[in-house]
Amino acid sequence: MLRGRYARGGGSAGAGAFFCLLREGGFVINGSVLPSSADLLRWYDRHRRTLPWRALPGQEADPYRVWLSEIMLQQTTVTAVIPYFERFVDAFPDVMALARAPQDRVLALWAGLGYYARARNLHACAQAVAARGGRFPDTVEGLRELPGIGPYTAAAIAAIAFGRPVVPVDGNVERVTARLFAMTDPLPGARRAIAQQAETLNEDAPAQARPSDFAQALFDLGAGICTPRSPACALCPWHGSCAGLRQGIAATLPRRAAKEARPVRYGAHFCVVDAAGGMLLVRRPEKGLLGGMMGLPGPPWRDTQWTKADAMAHAPSAPRLRIDWHRAGRVKHVFTHFTLLADIYAARIPAFPNSMVGEDGMVHHAGGEAVALPSLMRKCMALARSGNIFD
Ligand code: SF4
Numbered sequence: 006m007l008r009g010r011y012a013r014g015g016g017s018a019g020a021g022a023f024f025c026l027l028r029e030g031g032f033v034i035n036g037s038v039l040p041s042s043a044d045l046l047r048w049y050d051r052h053r054r055t056l057p058w059r060a061l062p063g064q065e066a067d068p069y070r071v072w073l074s075e076i077m078l079q080q081t082t083v084t085a086v087i088p089y090f091e092r093f094v095d096a097f098p099d100v101m102a103l104a105r106a107p108q109d110r111v112l113a114l115w116a117g118l119g120y121y122a123r124a125r126n127l128h129a130c131a132q133a134v135a136a137r138g139g140r141f142p143d144t145v146e147g148l149r150e151l152p153g154i155g156p157y158t159a160a161a162i163a164a165i166a167f168g169r170p171v172v173p174v175d176g177n178v179e180r181v182t183a184r185l186f187a188m189t190d191p192l193p194g195a196r197r198a199i200a201q202q203a204e205t206l207n208e209d210a211p212a213q214a215r216p217s218d219f220a221q222a223l224f225d226l227g228a229g230i231c232t233p234r235s236p237a238c239a240l241c242p243w244h245g246s247c248a249g250l251r252q253g254i255a256a257t258l259p260r261r262a263a264k265e266a267r268p269v270r271y272g273a274h275f276c277v278v279d280a281a282g283g284m285l286l287v288r289r290p291e292k293g294l295l296g297g298m299m300g301l302p303g304p305p306w307r308d309t310q311w312t313k314a315d316a317m318a319h320a321p322s323a324p325r326l327r328i329d330w331h332r333a334g335r336v337k338h339v340f341t342h343f344t345l346l347a348d349i350y351a352a353r354i355p356a357f358p359n360s361m362v363g364e365d366g367m368v369h370h371a372g373g374e375a376v377a378l379p380s381l382m383r384k385c386m387a388l389a390r391s392g393n394i395f396d
Contacts, residue, residue: 040185040243042212042219048242049222054229056083057090059221066217068141068166069100075158076127080341081118083228089118103128104135112298113377121298121379126153143167164220172207173220174200177227182206183259184231184249191260199259267339272347273316274303274382276389277328279356279369284386285321286370294340300382301389302367303347311348320350323361328352333392338381345381351389 050062058074060066073093077086092114097103103111108128115124129152134141141162142148148159161173172178179196182188182203188195206212212219230237238250249255277285287302289295304311304319313332320330333349362369370376378386389395 040206040246042207042209044242045222045226046211046215046218049218049225052225052229053218053221054083054225057087057094066166068143068162070094071166072100072130072141072154072158072162073127075161076123076130076153077118079123079158080120086118089114097131099139100131100134100141101139103131108297109377116298116377117380119380121295123153125297130154141166143169145169145171161220165217168216170207170213170216171220172204172223174203175224175227177231178203178223180233180259181223181227181231181243184236184255185243185247187248187252187254187258189254189258189260191262194262195259268308268343270306270308270343270345271310272303272306272345273311273319274301274347274349274385275320275330276301276333276349276351276386277321278351278353278395280353281356281371283357284370285357285361285367286376287367295379295381298379298382299368299370299376300379301349301385306345306347310346313348316348316350321361321367323358326354326358326361328354331392331394333389333394336381336384336388338384347381347385349385349388351392351394353395 053059053062055061056074058067058070070090074086074090077089077093093103096110096114097106106128108125111128112121112124115121115127118124133151142150143163144167145156145159145163148154148162149156154162157173157175160169160171161175163169164171164173174182179192179199182199183195186202188199188202190198192199206223207216207219226241226243230241234256236250236255238244238247238255241247241250244250247255249258275285285302286299289298289300291297302319302321304316317330320328322328330350330352333351336345336347336349338345338347357369361367
């Protein structure tokens with residue numbers, strides 16, 4: 006099959022690449038036949054995953070479900086996302102229902118997926134789409150104008166939901182591409198070159214005819230066959246054209262530059278409970294990590310450790326109320342850019358005086374009421390409760 010496209014070599018594969026046309030019509034690059042989208046699509050038709058947001062063969066994709074899944078899947082696995090996705094679509098069956106929902110309800114259903122700014126953007130995006138009559142834009146450029154939609158997500162929605170012939174380059178596609186073309190330059194520096202190379206994968210006619218399936222086939226190949234540690238190359242529809250496999254380096258790709266150690270930050274949080282099981286909570290500032298979420302009171306996190314005396318200067322207090330704070334221990338929580346070590350102090354008081362509530366946004370949360378808490382705060386509370394101080 007003669008295919009009218011050339012792989013523009015990126016990174017180390019491209020630097021010294023040579024092309025030639027085989028007698029039977031396939032192109033070769035550095036000795037490997039370029040991958041055929043027809044081979045990938047044939048494989049996909051037999052092995053595609055069934056996912057709750059994915060249209061079945063012959064059905065039209067629902068842009069709302071595609072968009073919701075793509076936002077949830079950022080930095081999280083398919084397995085983790087499925088129950089959240091199902092709860093969301095049960096609660097909000099379409100974008101108009103999500104747009105109408107109170108933000109706290111959206112955050113409550115999101116709690117545990119992390120990255121709460123994403124949940125707030127999700128809600129803002131639903132409202133922007135509702136203002137357009139509930140129709141998502143159907144181009145990459147139009148989608149990019151919506152809150153919380155970056156270049157990858159716009160390409161994924163445009164390809165999957167609207168059949169635009171673009172290649173969304175996520176971690177899976179990046180890995181497949183680096184291996185196919187034996188691109189050995191390390192990430193993150195090589196990211197742009199790999200993405201440019203990936204964008205050539207859909208240039209032949211079968212991929213152009215089925216952009217939605219082609220994008221999802223790439224995802225499935227990366228998730229199920231071309232896996233990070235042990236690619237199942239014998240089962241891969243592209244094994245005959247994979248330079249990484251031919252060179253025996255596939256499993257080592259993509260390479261990564263040595264990471265700098267993750268910095269450590271320190272926090273102190275206070276868990277005070279009254280005789281009725283009520284608790285003092287505070288809404289965190291809108292901007293910043295866990296923005297807008299409820300949490301335990303405490304001073305801002307910092308780069309140096311909190312001594313008990315330092316921390317106590319920030320403990321909730323009230324005139325004529327003696328609070329006996331006990332150190333319950335330390336919680337470790339890993340964020341993307343730093344690790345937080347938070348000292349937890351716990352105390353029990355008979356009842357909350359009015360003067361304690363309202364100060365610095367503090368609220369009295371009655372025992373037994375459900376509240377959306379980020380996983381860090383749930384860990385802090387579990388530690389505070391483990392010391393039997395509230396019994
Ligand atoms: S042959 Fe192996 S390394 Fe190459 S794309 Fe397929 S699974 Fe990945």
